[in-house]
Every structure is written in C-alpha cells, then in structure tokens.
Amino acid sequence: ILGGREAEPHLRPYMASIQVDGRHLCGGFLLNEWWVMSAAHCVEEMSPGATVQVLLGAHSLSQPETSKHLYEVRNLFPHPDSNHDNIHHDILLIQLAEKATLSSAVQPLPYQRGARDIAGGTLCSVAGWGITSHAGRKPDRLQQVELPIMDRTVCNQRIYYDNDITDKMICAESRKKDACRGDSGGPLVCNGVAEGIVTSGSRVCGNWKKPGIYTKIASYVDWIDSVLASAS
Numbered sequence: 001i002l003g004g005r006e007a008e009p010h011l012r013p014y015m016a017s018i019q020v021d022g023r024h025l026c027g028g029f030l031l032n033e034w035w036v037m038s039a040a041h042c043v044e045e046m047s048p049g050a051t052v053q054v055l056l057g058a059h060s061l062s063q064p065e066t067s068k069h070l071y072e073v074r075n076l077f078p079h080p081d082s083n084h085d086n087i088h089h090d091i092l093l094i095q096l097a098e099k100a101t102l103s104s105a106v107q108p109l110p111y112q113r114g115a116r117d118i119a120g121g122t123l124c125s126v127a128g129w130g131i132t133s134h135a136g137r138k139p140d141r142l143q144q145v146e147l148p149i150m151d152r153t154v155c156n157q158r159i160y161y162d163n164d165i166t167d168k169m170i171c172a173e174s175r176k177k178d179a180c181r182g183d184s185g186g187p188l189v190c191n192g193v194a195e196g197i198v199t200s201g202s203r204v205c206g207n208w209k210k211p212g213i214y215t216k217i218a219s220y221v222d223w224i225d226s227v228l229a230s231a232s
C-alpha cells in the first residue's frame with residue numbers, strides 16, 4: 001500500500017495473507033468458514049511443489065498474536081478464463097483444509113452481488129501487506145488506504161486505459177495513494193462490502209495516469225456460487 005497508514009489491529013478481521021513457502025505473496029479475504037477469495041495471478045507463478053497457506057487473524061506477519069492461525073489449503077480454484085498474460089477474470093477461490101475458527105479477529109466480509117456499478121467518487125478502502133514504497137519496503141503490519149472510485153468511462157479515456165477496462169473491472173484513483181506489489185488479491189471495500197479484488201493491472205503503483213484496476217466481484221457471482229456449491 002502506497003500513501004496509506006497502519007491499520008487498526010484486527011479491525012479488518014476478513015483480511016488474509018496468502019503465503020507460499022511461508023512467505024507473504026498476496027492479500028485475500030474470508031468469504032465464510034471454508035472459503036477465501038483472492039486474485040488468480042497470485043498462484044499462477046507458483047512452482048508445482050510450492051506450499052500455499054492462508055494466514056487469518058493477523059496484524060503483524062512476524063509477531064505472535066493469539067488471534068493468528070495459519071490454515072492449510074484443500075483446493076485452489078482460479079477462474080477458468082484467467083491467464084498469465086492478461087488481467088481478465090483475475091479471481092481465485094481458495095478452499096481451506098479445515099473450517100476456520102471465527103473470532104473478533106477472524107470474520108467473513110460480504111461481497112456485492114448486485115450488478116449495478118458503484119458510483120464514481122465513492123470513497124472505498126484497500127488494505128494489505130504489500131510494499132509501502134517504490135524502493136520495495138515490505139511492512140510487517142497491515143496497512144490501509146482510502147481511494148475514490150473512478151468512473152469506468154473516465155478510466156477508459158486515452159490518457160488512462162484507452163478502452164481496456166471491461167464491464168467486469170472497477171477503476172480507483174491512484175495518485176500517490178494506491179495498492180502495489182503484494183496487495184494483489186485483497187478486497188476493495190466500499191460501505192462495508194467487498195466490491196472489487198486488487199489486481200496488479202499495469203504493475204505500476206502511485207501513478208495517476210495508471211488508475212488501480214480491480215476485478216468487479218458482482219460480475220462473477222454465478223461462478224462463485226457454482227464453485228462453493230460444487231466443492232466438498
């Protein structure tokens with residue numbers, strides 16, 4: 001997170017750290033006791049033998065906290081149309097190997113099911129353990145930042161993304177305040193509801209000419225319901 005600040009500990013009890021071989025790689029968020037949502041790109045680049053785990057209830061990645069619990073993963077469901085070469089359908093469902101124990105520090109976050117676009121200018125927030133400087137400084141404790149939504153028509157202008165933003169994506173302003181490497185997969189939260197998922201998009205951070213791109217969760221409700229219903 002660039003331009004943000006340390007979050008209030010455990011005030012975002014839905015936040016997950018997606019870890020590969022014991023190292024934070026991406027953000028994510030708890031949907032219910034069995035499922036976590038993140039971005040497909042986060043697990044694409046994984047070597048086959050790598051171990052994916054999900055850390056819940058954390059504020060600090062390194063310090064012991066009674067609320068922290070590292071969960072094994074039963075299965076990964078990247079969207080079937082997601083791929084390494086573009087940011088379309090950048091959504092991932094993670095099935096935990098055991099039921100998450102809920103607490104004041106571990107709680108699910110509702111996600112938007114209605115298709116209507118969120119209004120430009122709406123102030124939303126993003127949190128994560130992604131880098132906090134262009135030098136690549138990695139925070140130990142959860143960071144957060146507030147970002148205004150950018151209307152898709154504006155975001156598709158030539159000076160920004162020149163019609164690359166589909167109706168399955170949401171844009172948010174990125175002037176100084178932005179998500180960055182390691183924040184992918186975290187939720188864009190507006191009025192207490194997850195509207196989007198952080199994608200790496202242009203892989204640029206904090207540049208106003210490259211607004212943040214977020215997967216529009218409401219566009220994938222049917223797929224989400226089918227995966228959650230199908231899996232054991």
Ligand SMILES: CC(C)CC(=O)Nc1cccc(-c2cccc(CN)c2)c1
Pocket residue numbers: 025026041042043045174178179180181182183184198199200201202203204205206211212213
């Ligand atoms: C998908 C991961 C395994 C690799 C990765 O995340 N790379 C990477 C590199 C530079 C910027 C970003 C990035 C993330 C989130 C938002 C944005 C855009 N503000 C950029 C992301």
